[in-house]
Amino acid sequence: MTTTIYQRDDDLLMGISLQNVNVPENNNMALHICENPETIINNRKQLAATINYPLEQFVCANQTHSATFYKVTKEDAGRGAFRNEDAIPETDALYTFESDIVLCSFTADCVPVLFYSKEDHLVGAIHSGWQGTVKEISLKTFEHLRDEERIDLNNVFVHIGTALSQERFEVDEDVFTRFKNLGYANDLMYLKESTHKYHIDNQLTVQKQCELAGIPSDNITVERVCTFNSDEGFSYRQNKKAGRHLSFIVQK
Known part of the structure; x- marks a missing residue:
C-alpha cells in the first residue's frame, strides 16, 4: 500500500502517502531530500493518479518549522508541485476556500494536521514539528480563521496524522522547558529516570492547541501510529536521510 485515504465523499478527499520499499526511493514525496528529483515527481504523479487530481492542482510550501500560515487561491495551483523554487516560501500551514486545489504537507515524525469545514467550504493542512508546536502554529492558524476569516470553529473537523510517538520523542531539558512554558502540556510529558x-x-499537544482555539474535542481524530515504529512510516529520528510522507486534502 502506498496511500491511506482518511476520507472520501462527495465533498472532500484527504489522506497520506506511505513509505513503501517496493516503490522507487521508498515512495518519498519530498524534493528537498531525495536522490533523484525525477523519481519524486514520478511518485507524486502516481499519487495524483490515485486520487484523480492532476499534479498541476497541488500546492506545496517550503516548510521551515515556522508559525506562518498562507491563504491559497486558484492562482497558486501547481506551486511547489514540480520544483521547490516556486513553492509557497517559509510557510507551514496552508488553507483555502477554493475547490479542486490539493493542499500538501510533508512530514517524517512531525505532526501533520488536516482540517475542513464543509459549511464554510474550507480545507487546510498544517505541518507541526516540535518547533512549530512550541510556536503554536495550529493555535495561531485556527485563531486567525476564527477572528479574521470569521469561521465558526464548531464546524471545523481536524485529523491529526501519523507522527513520532511519545515513547520515541526523547528530548533534553531545553526542549522540555519550551513545552512546559506553553502552560498546557505538562500532563503530556514525563521524565524517564533511567x-x-x-x-x-507532540500529537496531543497539537490536539490541545486545536481545542484551545475553540474546536470541539469530538471533532478531532488522532492517528496513533508511530512513524518510527511503523514499516510504512518515514522517520527522521530513525534515519536522517528518510523521505517524507505527503498529507493531502482537497474539496470538490
Whole structure:
C-alpha cells in the first residue's frame, strides 16, 4: 500500500502517502531530500493518479518549522508541485476556500494536521514539528480563521496524522522547558529516570492547541501510529536521510 485515504465523499478527499520499499526511493514525496528529483515527481504523479487530481492542482510550501500560515487561491495551483523554487516560501500551514486545489504537507515524525469545514467550504493542512508546536502554529492558524476569516470553529473537523510517538520523542531539558512554558502540556510529558530524558506527546499537544482555539474535542481524530515504529512510516529520528510522507486534502 502506498496511500491511506482518511476520507472520501462527495465533498472532500484527504489522506497520506506511505513509505513503501517496493516503490522507487521508498515512495518519498519530498524534493528537498531525495536522490533523484525525477523519481519524486514520478511518485507524486502516481499519487495524483490515485486520487484523480492532476499534479498541476497541488500546492506545496517550503516548510521551515515556522508559525506562518498562507491563504491559497486558484492562482497558486501547481506551486511547489514540480520544483521547490516556486513553492509557497517559509510557510507551514496552508488553507483555502477554493475547490479542486490539493493542499500538501510533508512530514517524517512531525505532526501533520488536516482540517475542513464543509459549511464554510474550507480545507487546510498544517505541518507541526516540535518547533512549530512550541510556536503554536495550529493555535495561531485556527485563531486567525476564527477572528479574521470569521469561521465558526464548531464546524471545523481536524485529523491529526501519523507522527513520532511519545515513547520515541526523547528530548533534553531545553526542549522540555519550551513545552512546559506553553502552560498546557505538562500532563503530556514525563521524565524517564533511567535515561534522564524527557518524553513528549507532540500529537496531543497539537490536539490541545486545536481545542484551545475553540474546536470541539469530538471533532478531532488522532492517528496513533508511530512513524518510527511503523514499516510504512518515514522517520527522521530513525534515519536522517528518510523521505517524507505527503498529507493531502482537497474539496470538490
